[in-house]
Amino acid sequence: WDASGRYFMVAANASNKVAAVDTKAGKLAALVDTAKIPHPGRGANFVHPEFGPVWSTGHLGDAVVSLISTASDDAEFAKYKANNWKVVQELKMPGAGNL
Numbered sequence: 786w787d788a789s790g791r792y793f794m795v796a797a798n799a800s801n802k803v804a805a806v807d808t809k810a811g812k813l814a815a816l817v818d819t820a821k822i823p824h825p826g827r828g829a830n831f832v833h834p835e836f837g838p839v840w841s842t843g844h845l846g847d848a849v850v851s852l853i854s855t856a857s858d859d860a861e862f863a864k865y866k867a868n869n870w871k872v873v874q875e876l877k878m879p880g881a882g883n884l
Contacts (some may be wrong), residue, residue, distance in 0.1 A: 787840050787855040788830035792828035794840050794853075796823040803842065804852060805870060814868030819851045820844050830855075836873040848878040 786793055792814055793806040803823050807814040821844055828842035839852040852875070855866035 786827075787832075788832075788838050789855070789857055789859075791858075792855060794828060796825045796842065798822045798825055798845065803851075804853070805853075809882075814856065816822075817853050817870055817872060819853075820849045820875060821871055823851065832862075833873070835866050836840060837862045839873065841876075843878075848880055850876040852876070877880050 791807060791809050793808055795804050795806065801821055803817045803819055803825065805814040805817065810858055814877050824843045824845055827879050828840045830840055833852060836852065836854050837845045838855045838857050840855050841850050841852045844848050854865060854871055854873045856869045
């Protein structure tokens with residue numbers, strides 16, 4: 786889930802994508818291209834100082850964590866809207882694994 790609890794985030798790891806499902810509207814909000822094999826488990830949410838609210842996930846067999854900008858109805862985060870549903874940063878890790 787994203788931090789708002791509205792969007793269910795799930796890996797489509799065979800396609801190297803993450804799906805964001807809008808549970809309020811009952812439809813797919815976005816399909817985000819990611820690095821190879823996004824982890825199918827839960828991710829972590831935080832507010833990035835440059836990109837606003839993000840959901841992060843590791844990748845199976847790859848030493849990277851992808852940060853995906855998430856949508857928010859909060860006016861405080863409106864300035865980050867152009868980044869929504871995009872990988873805004875990939876963090877290289879010392880080894881493969883997950884959060």
